[in-house]
Amino acid sequence: MNKFTTKFGLTSILALALFVSSCNKDNNAAVSDGTIVRLNIGQAYAKADPIKTASVNGRSYASAVQTVEIPFDNQYTLVATLTAETSASTGLKASSRATAVSTGAEQVALKSGTVYYVAIFDASGNYKETKSFTQGAGSQDFAIGKGQYTFVVYASxxxxxxxxxxxxxxLSEVNFAGLTADQDFMLDQVAFEVKDGLNTLSADLEHLFTQVTLKFDASAIGSVSSIAGAxxxxxxxxxxxxxxxGTRTYSTTTNVVPFNLKNTSGTVITSDSTFITTAAITNGKISLSGVSIAGSSAKSISSGNWNLKPGVKYELDITLKAPLGGMSVGGHIWAPGNLVYxxxxxxxxxxxxxxxxxWYYNWLTPxxxxxxxVRTEKDGVDMVTYSEANDPCKLVSTEWRTPSRVEYEALLKAAGVSTTYQNTYNGVHGVFYGTSDIAMASGNPTAYLFFRGAKQDGSMNVKYWTRTNETNSNATSIYFQGYSKPSTFNSDDKYTNLDVQIRCVRN
Incomplete structure (x- = not known):
């Protein structure tokens, strides 16, 4: 009985082994004769088209960097720079790829943990099925029969x-409706022939929505006391x-999207990536609220007319510039000295x-x-009006300009030393503003606004350009002498005068 049992057991084991061996041969044959698609998925951002920018000499150059200065207060100026790539996007890939095609070094890795989907369409564009994968987790392969397919790969x-x-x-009719910016929709389409064996399918998921990160850098000055929001x-x-x-159809209803600030005080403020859905526009607007710098009163600032393009990844750097200098007298900030080329x-x-x-009046070079x-006259009136484009003060910084008659009149009403011949700054005669005490001005001249009133030859009359709203002409000048405040404006100056100075004033 025991022998029978033993014999039966050995026979059963042998039969089982033969069965398993047979099954394994069938499976191996199926794998070797079948097809496998191995996925190689990266990501890509659209490229920003160059922006035409005019330089001060009238020439233009192409750049994807947009920069604008934003006044903050009488002391600080913000420089906002929006940076992106420079070459044009190629859009979705629709051409066939041979077996084992790879995008090589240009491919940017898809973030680990990203769930992506592969929608399979046959050669006629009929939907078959969708498979999902997680980048960096588990197999990135799937089995499929030989043939021509279109694979649509997408993810959030x-x-x-x-x-x-x-x-x-x-495929021609599939439309993902109602997508929102925070989904960060990514898409690629690859027409691909699957052959026997292992096939490598490479796709670069292109971000279709605009992405912006914010960095506010105050380290050159000190720190940001607070930012309420952006x-x-x-x-x-x-x-x-x-x-x-990948054609996008945008809702005509728009909204304002907040940046998620990682911190709201310190030397450098940064944000997470913020997504917006927009066609190519030139009226982008960025706003900051409740901004306090070095304990200053909190205020809101904004800047418009930014060029934004769908699918582009931008970084917005806002840098706090060092104070521009100058002195506040009569309600205006005056440059510390005369304009120099x-x-x-x-x-x-x-x-x-x-x-x-x-300087010539309203001319960029001295x-x-x-x-x-070349300036003309008509009936004794100079025929040139002021324009910002020809203001040389703005070539120091856009925060400066040639002063108006109104600003000079405000200056002349302010406290100033003008009753003694001994108004000197390092031996040069002129007029101080900001105090009526000659001893104070002489003892600490840099603390007060000084207008030089003596020429190199020692004569006592230095003319300064200003502008007025007189009919047909914005040109006039004002004399500063070595010992007294000016009392009159001179509107009969000719533009050929060779000895007129400019003292710029802040916007």
């Missing part, structure tokens, strides 16, 4: 739920995306006791540099 970069494709759908606009409330080619082409300010360059302007 932020892990949000995405629409599904209905059974029996045609926003970017406009962003369509929803967008429809056609899977066949330097041999290196830079525009700066002279020391208070020095003369600056001599006397002796470049071509002199």
């Amino acid at each position: 970069g932020t892990g949000k739920k995405l629409p599904t494709i209905a059974a029996g759908a045609k 926003t970017i606009e406009p962003s369509s409330t929803a967008v429809d995306v056609a899977l066949v080619d 330097n041999s290196n082409g830079k525009y700066t300010f002279a020391a208070p006791n020095e003369l600056g360059s001599n 006397v002796g540099v470049g071509t002199a302007p």
Whole structure:
């Protein structure tokens, strides 16, 4: 009995082993004769088109960097720079790829943990099924029969739920409706022939929505006491995306999207990525609220007319500039010295006791540099009006400009030393403003606004350009002498005068 049992057991084991061996041979044959698609999924951002920018000499150049200065208060200026890539986007890939094609070094890795979907359409564009994978987790392979397919690969970069494709759908008709900016929708389409064996399918999921990160850097000055919030606009409330080619249809209703600030005080403020849905626009607007710098009163600031393009990844850097200098007298900020054009082409300010360059009225280059302007008269009236484009003060910084008659009149009403011949700054005669005490001015001249009133030859009359709203002409001048406040404006100056100075004033 025991022998029978033993024999039966050995026979059973042998039979089982033969059965398993037979099954394994069948499976191996199926794998070796079948097809496997291995996924190689990256991500890509659209590229920003170059922006045309005019330089001060009239030439233009292409750049994807947009920069604007934003006044904050009488002391601080913010420089906002929006940076992106420079070449144009190629859009969705629709051409066939051979077996084992790879995008190589240009591919940017898809973030680990991202769930992506592979929608499979046959050669006629009929929907078959959708498979899902998680980047960096588990197998990135799947089995499929040989043939020509179109694979539509898509994902949410932020892990949000995405629409599904209905059974029996045609690729040309599939439309993901009502997508929102926070879904960070990514898409690629690859026409691909699956052959025997292992096939590598590479796809770069292109972000279709605009992404912006914010960095506010106050380290050059000190720190930001607080920022209540920051926003970017406009962003369509929803967008429809056609899977066949990535065409986007934007809702006409827009909203304002807040930045998620990681911190609201310190030397550097940063944000998480913020997404907006928008077509290519030139009216983007960025706003900051409740901004306090070094304990200053909190205020709101905004800047518009930004160029934004769908699918581009931007970084907005806002840098706090060092104070521009100058002195507040009569309700206006005056430059510390007269305007100077330097041999290196830079525009700066002279020391208070020095003369600056001599200027033509409303002309970017001074006397002796470049071509002199040709000015005409009609009935004894000079026929040139002021324009910001020809204001040389703005070439120091856009915060400066040639002062108006109103600003000079406010200056003349302010306290100033004007009753003694001994008004000197380092031996040069002129007029101090900001005090009526000559001893105080002489003891600490840099604490007060000084207008030089003596020429190099020692004569006592230095003319300064200003502008007025007189009919047909904005040109006039005012004399500062070595010992008294000016009392009159001179509107009969000719534009050919070679000895007129400019003292700039802040916006």
